[in-house]
Amino acid sequence: MKKNYLKKRIIIFTGNLIDHRAGPHATLKNLVEILAKNSHIKIIGFINKKRDQYKKNWVLKNTSIIAFKNQFYGHYYHNNLIIFEIFKNLKNTDLFIFNGVWYIFAPLICLVLKIFKKKYIIITHGQLNKSANINLIKKFAYFYYINFILKNAYFVQLQSPLELKSIYENKLIKKNNFNFKIIPNAINLYQHQENKESNNYEYAFYVGRLHPIKDLSFLIEAWSYYNKFLKNCHNIRLIIAGDGDEKYKNFLFKLVEEKKIKNINFIGKISEEEKINFIKNAKFTTITSHSEALPTSILESLSLGTPVISTLDIGFNDYCLRRSIIISKKDKVSFSKKIDYIINLDEENYLNLRSNAFISSKNLFSKSAISKLINIHYFKDKQKF
Numbered sequence: 001m002k003k004n005y006l007k008k009r010i011i012i013f014t015g016n017l018i019d020h021r022a023g024p025h026a027t028l029k030n031l032v033e034i035l036a037k038n039s040h041i042k043i044i045g046f047i048n049k050k051r052d053q054y055k056k057n058w059v060l061k062n063t064s065i066i067a068f069k070n071q072f073y074g075h076y077y078h079n080n081l082i083i084f085e086i087f088k089n090l091k092n093t094d095l096f097i098f099n100g101v102w103y104i105f106a107p108l109i110c111l112v113l114k115i116f117k118k119k120y121i122i123i124t125h126g127q128l129n130k131s132a133n134i135n136l137i138k139k140f141a142y143f144y145y146i147n148f149i150l151k152n153a154y155f156v157q158l159q160s161p162l163e164l165k166s167i168y169e170n171k172l173i174k175k176n177n178f179n180f181k182i183i184p185n186a187i188n189l190y191q192h193q194e195n196k197e198s199n200n201y202e203y204a205f206y207v208g209r210l211h212p213i214k215d216l217s218f219l220i221e222a223w224s225y226y227n228k229f230l231k232n233c234h235n236i237r238l239i240i241a242g243d244g245d246e247k248y249k250n251f252l253f254k255l256v257e258e259k260k261i262k263n264i265n266f267i268g269k270i271s272e273e274e275k276i277n278f279i280k281n282a283k284f285t286t287i288t289s290h291s292e293a294l295p296t297s298i299l300e301s302l303s304l305g306t307p308v309i310s311t312l313d314i315g316f317n318d319y320c321l322r323r324s325i326i327i328s329k330k331d332k333v334s335f336s337k338k339i340d341y342i343i344n345l346d347e348e349n350y351l352n353l354r355s356n357a358f359i360s361s362k363n364l365f366s367k368s369a370i371s372k373l374i375n376i377h378y379f380k381d382k383q384k385f
Contacts, residue, residue: 008039009092013082014099017045017058017067022303023296024125024159026186028099029058030370034378036060042089043067044081086112096120101149110149119154125185126159126293147173155179155377161315163293181377184316187299187365203237204309204339205282207275208297210244216252218311218332219288224259226336235263236283236343243269280304284326284342287312288335298325302361305354309338318364324357 012032018025035041041063058065066081086096086109096113101122113120150156150173158164158180168175208214223238243249249266256264270278279285285301287310294314301308308325328338345353363369 008094009042009089010035010039010095010097011042011044011085011089011093012097012099014043014045017043017047017065021188022299023185024099024123026188026367027125027183027370028123029188030186030367031097031374031378032058032063033060034371034374036062038062042085044085082109090116090118093118095154097123099123100125101146107148110152114152120152121155121157122149122153123157124159124163124293126163150178153178155181157377158182159184159293162312165315166291166293181373183370183373183377184365185294185296185299186367186370187303187361188367201281201283202235203239203282205239205241205278205285205306206287206297207241207270207278207285207300208295210240210242210249210252212248213290213292215288215290215311216240217255218330218335219286220252220255220259220261220264222288222332222335222339223264224261225332226339227261227263230336230340236339237263237265238286239278239282240264240266241268241270241275241278275300276304279306282306284309286310288330299361299365302357302365305358307342307353307357309335309342311335316364318360320356320360321364324353324360 012028014028016025032041032043039062041060042065043058043063044066045068047067066085068081090112096118098120101124110120150167156178158167159182161182164180164182167173206216206219210216219238219240240252253266279301282301284307285297287295287297287308289295289312292312295312298308298310298314302321302324309328310325311328311330313327314325326338326342328335342350342353
């Protein structure tokens with residue numbers, strides 16, 4: 001078995017080859033590192049001009065890389081290259097891995113692979129969640145070819161139980177009609193340095209895109225309610241970091257002005273180091289998106305021992321995680337009561353909350369935890385690719 005395994009040839013198609021320390025690219029990096037130990041890997045993706053230094057992070061033993069500059073025509077050539085590489089390597093490739101589902105020729109590619117009895121794996125990294133269904137092309141894809149792609153995959157790698165629930169709710173495929181594995185996004189971030197320093201934790205923190213999907217207007221409405229009716233006597237500020245569409249940003253600025261909220265600060269785009277410090281020293285972080293499979297901001301927050309107030313239940317039934325992510329109903333009264341609850345915790349219970357956040361991150365999303373899942377699902381399953 002081992003001798004046969006050593007001969008495996010794998011092609012991975014992906015987007016940007018970013019060396020993220022958290023999120024879907026962190027999980028992909030873990031996967032490549034494990035596969036490259038005993039297989040021949042070819043990676044096809046993008047590298048931005050500002051990210052040229054990351055290419056070397058993906059060059060491992062038994063790997064080769066084809067990478068385009070991520071420019072306007074890059075995606076066109078990328079899709080054509082996928083087709084070219086598949087036909088070129090059909091005979092001598094044992095497994096094709098697609099890190100994402102929105103390739104223009106996805107149905108054709110999967111049909112070809114099925115005809116030639118070649119195995120392929122789809123890594124969705126959240127692209128089948130409700131929030132990904134944002135334009136007509138993707139709506140068409142949802143109902144006409146995603147079913148075919150999922151059903152014929154060797155298996156589909158999902159981010160979280162929440163994503164699986166979303167797939168069934170959207171009726172993309174019938175239950176038990178496709179093979180799936182749940183491998184969460186990894187958090188290779190900060191080596192899980194729990195913050196044990198004394199801190200007043202004088203602010204709540206949001207970091208991410210300023211985009212309608214994130215539903216920051218709800219967060220602002222809930223914060224306004226908290227100020228007005230639950231009396232923000234601790235003078236806790238809400239800091240919102242990130243950039244986005246100018247129209248949406250102006251809408252949020254105007255909403256804060258109309259509500260006459262003086263304790264919300266927009267600080268724009270921040271550096272990685274600044275983000276670490278803001279998360280580490282926050283009383284809590286927030287996520288109020290309409291729909292996401294497994295937000296990177298949650299992973300970052302937990303890894304630094306900072307609890308989260310979220311309107312999303314990502315679905316993992318873990319004791320410590322349930323005591324570090326405070327789940328709220330999607331209404332401003334419920335959300336503001338969760339804010340009040342966490343702010344008024346006594347020191348001992350609050351520090352326990354932070355400790356649970358750190359432990360859950362280490363147990364569920366650390367590099368070692370994700371690597372174990374990869375080894376189980378890719379190599380120790382009843383079927384071997």
